[in-house]
Amino acid sequence: MDTSLFDYELPLEFIAQQPAEPRDSSRLLVLHRADGRIEHRTFHEIGDYLASGDLLVANDSRVIPARLHGRKSTGGAVEVFLLHQLDEIGSEWECLVRGRGLYAGAGVELSDDLTAHIVAVTATGTRHIHFSGPVRPYLDELGEVPLPPYITEYAGDRERYQTIYSRPEGSVAAPTAGLHFTPEVLLSLRERGIQFDAVTLHVGLDTFRPVESEVVEAHVIHSEWAELTAPTARRINETTLARGRVVAVGTTTVRTLEWGSTGAQGIDPYDTSACPWKRVAAFTGNVDLFIYPGYRFRAIDALITNFHLPRSSLLMLVSAFANQSDLADLERGRQMLLHAYEVARREGYRFYSFGDAMLIL
DSSP states (O other): OBGGGGOOOOOGGGBOSSOOSSGGGSEEEEEOTTTOOEEEEEGGGGGGGOOTTOEEEEEOOEEOOOEEEEEOTTOOEEEEEEEEEOSSSSOEEEEEEESSSOOTTOEEEOSSSOEEEEEEEOTTSOEEEEESSOSHHHHHHHOBOOOOTTOOSOOSOGGGGSOTTOOSEEESSOOGGGGGOOHHHHHHHHHTTOEEEEEEEOOOGGGGSBOOSSBGGGOOOOOEEEEEOHHHHHHHHHHHHTTOOEEEESHHHHHHHHHHHTGGGTOOTTOTTSOSSOOOOOEEEEEOOOOOTTOOOOSOSEEEEEOOOTTBHHHHHHHHHHTTTOTTOHHHHHHHHHHHHHHHHHTTOOBSTTSOEEEEO
């Protein structure tokens, strides 16, 4: 499948630079997979599409202040962006860097107590950096919560780039589908008998990068640490047995749940003959599941998501989910989704991390 099939044009004015206030006032495009029907609502009305016994599952990972500023011994400014922790104590990281002469052997002073030494340059241009001690104790003082590069005009509280239920720190980008939830929405859903639970997947920047290979199947997806606990897995399986729906909040949640349904159980994710009734098993570890059209979803029944970047693995995942009513026609979901994006542009929806939401049923 050609990667170019997942490209589309988006004028810059459609990229949201400010979040909706309040959070749940963002718009909600509802896409019905069965017939392609589209409805336009507001996010605080999402309960109208859910029922008692349904289970919402979200990613509760919290964004760390991953951007650090320092100087070389020559005085040159350096920016260090933490990507992945490589050791148990947190003194070895894979990082992006900005500055001149940042080759293996270069040193960076971040504070009086924290220095960094570049150990190696990776094949993708990132740096393997050894810090003088564990970095996390310094992040609240030295670090900045990063925003995506396409958000250039926001100067408000960086807490707005966190979900209200975020807990364990570890992401360098927010699981943005959850940014629309407010305490009032969650309380309203609970009163309707709709349950809420969480998994954890620490999001890396590669999640949002375009797929660079010409053929979708040739793309090698990054690995991210995730956890699906036994109590959450049990609740998901019990929801299914009680004929409730499992509604994933965001694509990172989807990847976690689907890995619990395939990789954690030793099942080929593209084996369409696998038994669908046993949904998920608990796990802790790395997830490298790449979902594109042809994938058979086993863990989720509905999806809350944002509008995604062209040629991204996230757009491919959502296209695959839109296609589930007809696996014999892999084009159907892609065409349905891109048509919904065209409608969204025509109706003035706001795109990407601070943008509006979509519910796919």
